[in-house]
Amino acid sequence: MTSDHATDHGILEVRITAPAEDAAIIARLLVTERLAACAQVLPGITSTFRWGGEVVTAQEHLVLAKSHRGRFDRICERVGEIHPYETPEIIAVPILDASAAYAAWLLGELASGERV
Numbered sequence: 001m002t003s004d005h006a007t008d009h010g011i012l013e014v015r016i017t018a019p020a021e022d023a024a025i026i027a028r029l030l031v032t033e034r035l036a037a038c039a040q041v042l043p044g045i046t047s048t049f050r051w052g053g054e055v056v057t058a059q060e061h062l063v064l065a066k067s068h069r070g071r072f073d074r075i076c077e078r079v080g081e082i083h084p085y086e087t088p089e090i091i092a093v094p095i096l097d098a099s100a101a102y103a104a105w106l107l108g109e110l111a112s113g114e115r116v
Helices: 005-009 020-032 069-082 100-111
Strands: 011-018 038-051 054-068 090-094
Touching: 011 020, 011 069, 011 100, 020 038, 020 054, 020 069, 054 069, 054 100, 069 090
Parallel strands: none
Antiparallel strands: 011 054, 011 090, 038 054
């Protein structure tokens, strides 16, 4: 059973690429600081992009953090403070739908005494 709670409440999946040694640190930081309710780290992705006028290939991990659009700016700020890249990839994808129970749990985890 699905619900429109996610759409109504601005739930996002924030995607962050990072070197292996940094991805777990980023995931833990986001959850510890209640900027994300949970974060998964997917290892072993290969990213190809243009940087400094050259095509570069890098081995990275992908952090998938479940959060709220009200936290996105702070996520960008905190990740930027610890990420080794000058311009880290931090993008948000809206969650179109989620189970009512999951949406309630996620928003509850983010609440920490403040309204999201």
